[in-house]
Amino acid sequence: MNTAKVFVTLKRGVLDPQGQAVARSLTRLGFTEVKDARIGKYIELQLEVDPSQKEALKKRLEEACDKLLANTVIEDYRVEL
Numbered sequence: 001m002n003t004a005k006v007f008v009t010l011k012r013g014v015l016d017p018q019g020q021a022v023a024r025s026l027t028r029l030g031f032t033e034v035k036d037a038r039i040g041k042y043i044e045l046q047l048e049v050d051p052s053q054k055e056a057l058k059k060r061l062e063e064a065c066d067k068l069l070a071n072t073v074i075e076d077y078r079v080e081l
Contacts, residue, residue, distance in 0.1 A: 002047045004061055005080040008070045009040035043069055054081060 010016050016038050023037040049057050061079045070077040 002049055002051065002057075002081065004045040004047055004057075006043040006045065006061065006065060006069055007040060007078045007080075008043070008065070008075050009038060009077075011074055011076050014074045040075075041069075057081065 010019075018039040019037040022039065023034050026034040026037070045061070047057070058079055058081060061081075062077075065077045065079065066072055
């Protein structure tokens, strides 16, 4: 069994109200070194695949991100195998 990790984040320049709320709250709690926060998604997938097919698998996962896991208009993603 292999594990794929997908990290989805808002593109720079896209407003992140949840991240702004977290940054403000952390500052109010005394974490004054926090100047910005961006909130994203972490998706972990358990896969049953042949390890020698790593490049093909990465392309399939990118296809899954493009079709379902990320809104590519406003989000970027990174896949780790």
